[in-house]
Amino acid sequence: MFKFLKEKLKRTISKFSRKVEEETRVEETIEEPKQEEVKIEIPETKEEQKEGISKQPEEVKKEQKKVEKQEIKEETTIKQEEPEKKGFFGKLKEKIVTKKLSYEKFENLFSDLELILMENNVALEVIEKIKSDLEKNLVEKPIKRTKIEEIIKQSLKNSIDDLFKVEEINLLRKIKYEEKPFVIAFFGINGSGKTTTIAKIANLLKEKNFSCVLAASDTFRAASIEQLQIHADNLGIKLIKHDYGSDPAAVAFDAIKHAKAKNIDVVLIDTAGRLHSNENLMQEMKKIIRVAKPNLKIFVGESITGNDCVEQAKAFDKTVGIDGIILAKADIDEKGGTAISISYVTKKPIMYLGTGQKYEDLKEFEPNLIVEGLGL
Ligand SMILES: Nc1nc2c(ncn2[C@@H]2O[C@H](COP(=O)(O)OP(=O)(O)O)[C@@H](O)[C@H]2O)c(=O)[nH]1
Ligand SMILES: [Mg+2]
Structure with missing residues (x-):
């Protein structure tokens, strides 16, 4: 019975979810950890380069390794232990989780779904209900980005269940x-x-x-x-x-x-x-x-x-x-x-x-x- 609607709905929900996800994405603005500046002279020609490397004083090589190590350490410490950096990362994660969708953006995104429902004979009253239920679940709410599609589907499912809450006749x-x-x-x-x-x-x-x-x-x-x-x-x-x-x-x-x-x-x-x-x-x-x-x-x-x-x-x-x-x-x-x-x-x-x-x-x-x- 839902040959057209089912397929279109599936695609529209995915698209809708993706767009909501984009709208709620936070730019990752992790500040580069400051490194000690170590000047290493790099020779220009290949020959000079060869010579340069062989001529490079041991101390400079050590410095170079130290910097490389430090870079690796910085990377891992952001993800793992160092309390200060973890706090920062944690905050960022929190920000991603709690970025909210405004009503204007939601309305804009809903228009695709609205069109699909209209094209498939869904009455305006029902579209309005689906919209207002979705709005309650998505707008100005902390949304877990990984859960958006699930939230949308669940909201639709609940709305449709509600549509049939009338006294049955056996x-x-x-x-x-x-x-x-x-x-x-x-x-x-x-x-x-x-x-x-x-x-x-x-x-x-x-x-x-x-x-x-x-x-x-x-x-x-x-x-x-x-x-x-x-x-x-x-x-x-x-x-x-x-x-x-x-x-x-x-x-x-x-x-x-x-x-x-x-x-x-x-x-x-x-x-x-x-x-x-x-x-x-x-x-x-x-x-x-x-x-x-x-x-x-x-x-x-x-x-x-x-x-x-x-x-x-x-x-x-x-x-x-x-x-x-x-x-x-x-x-x-x-x-x-x-x-x-x-x-x-x-x-x-x-x-x-x-x-x-x-x-x-x-x-x-x-x-x-x-x-x-x-x-x-
Ligand atoms: N495919 C299909 N045709 C149906 C169904 N119910 C009725 N029809 C057909 O629809 C046409 C009109 O049905 P009819 O019972 O005469 O409608 P009435 O004028 O309201 O009495 C007939 O050709 C029926 O065979 C149905 O559930 N499926
Ligand atoms: Mg008849």
């Missing part, structure tokens, strides 16, 4: 413990994957030995009833349907009546795709809710549509009050930003991911999938 447990029939209504715009997702949920329920009935409350879109009928036949499940153009709330009502009469566990209500900007059609959805009183209202969104999907979820939540989210088409979403963002923006949990067109292509959502998928 669908199967809810169905098991709540009163029968358990009614679920599915909402979302045309083509987002509602009908396919309903078939997948029906298949899951069947596997878990729950009985269910489908309500063809999409009486609006051509071929929608036939599409659902095919799924119902494939899965051996009853479909309640009326004619095209009839009242969707009445279809839902009949399906619930049927479930009550037959002691069926779950009613799954398909609805017509509604553009969230169409007020009349939104009113129709409200009627379905008034009549069917669903235990759960699930928004089905297309993972690949990024911020549009997040905006739709917000609009549907405002109109019908959604409880949870299923993101269809996660298998063809190479960016992943919708899955990263939608819970944080809507404060609703992602329950499942649609991962293909087959009935079994429904994966229970776990936030860990995101953290691992991003390689954090």
